[in-house]
Amino acid sequence: MTTLRIGLLGTGPWARGVHAPALAAHPGVELTGIWGRRPEAAAALAQAHGSRPYATPGELFAACDAVSIALPPSVQAPLAVRAAEAGCHLLLDKPVATSVPEARAAADAVDRAGVASVVFFTARFGEEEGEWIAAQAAAGGWFTAHADWLAPVFVEDTTSPYARSPWRREKGGLWDIGPHALSVLLAVLGDVEAITAARGPADTVLLAMRHSSGAASSATVGLAAPAAASGVEVTLRGTAGVATLPRRRHGPDAAYHRAVDALLAAAGTGLPNACDIHFGLRVTEILAAAEGTLAPLMPLGA
Known part of the structure; x- marks a missing residue:
């Protein structure tokens, strides 16, 4: 063909x-x-x-x-x-x-x-990110990981064309940005075996996960971060030291x-x-499980 x-x-x-x-x-x-x-x-x-x-x-x-x-x-x-x-x-x-x-x-x-x-x-199809993800998955030995994936889509002075997206307004950053973070963490650390989630400011969600490799990871995702605090960072820590996802150089x-x-x-x-429909299904299953654990934050001593 x-x-x-x-x-x-x-x-x-x-x-x-x-x-x-x-x-x-x-x-x-x-x-x-x-x-x-x-x-x-x-x-x-x-x-x-x-x-x-x-x-x-x-x-x-x-x-x-x-x-x-x-x-x-x-x-x-x-x-x-x-x-x-x-x-x-x-x-x-x-x-x-x-x-x-x-x-x-x-x-x-x-x-x-x-x-x-x-x-x-x-991220999986970005040249720099894809090569980095493959290299870290091959290296192995990772103990923990954390991902921040935050965008200023729902802030007051936004210029994002997605700010009025009805499905993003309904489902928030967990479903729009969460797949990006999971696509990296699953590729390096293996499938998610357990997950819990907590609500942060606005639509921000914090995830805590245990992976099939034995590693633990966390992620903070959201569409309402202040512009000065927005961005993407993924950090891995393990026997080889510390590795950080490279910045994207292309659109x-x-x-x-x-x-x-x-x-x-x-x-x-x-x-x-590797990113076929079955991987997409697995990401949906994980996000649905995380959503099912969400509850309002309870103040200590309440």
């Missing part, structure tokens, strides 16, 4: 800023068409990238080898099922879904159809290009990618 015909579902800021331009520029891809919940937006985005709009998802599925989805998780999951049933490979966004049954239904559909799947976890478009490469490889070889 030298060229993959990929259709795009979604017309929001992420689709406009990352998916569409990267797909249109990728040498191994033909951007077949675009579908969106707002037909006028789909038409404008398709025209900007030399493609065409489609009136329904089903019509787009029929014209494609694969689909890339840039939609809210509650919309993405059922469309992923339909696309897989139509024989399309899947390039999904995180989280795959915000409920375990929806994520499992998508994974089951992929298995039944025998199609390839990749979930776009930005998400470069990482997305690598995710497309991964889908091409999985579709061409039949070999699953």
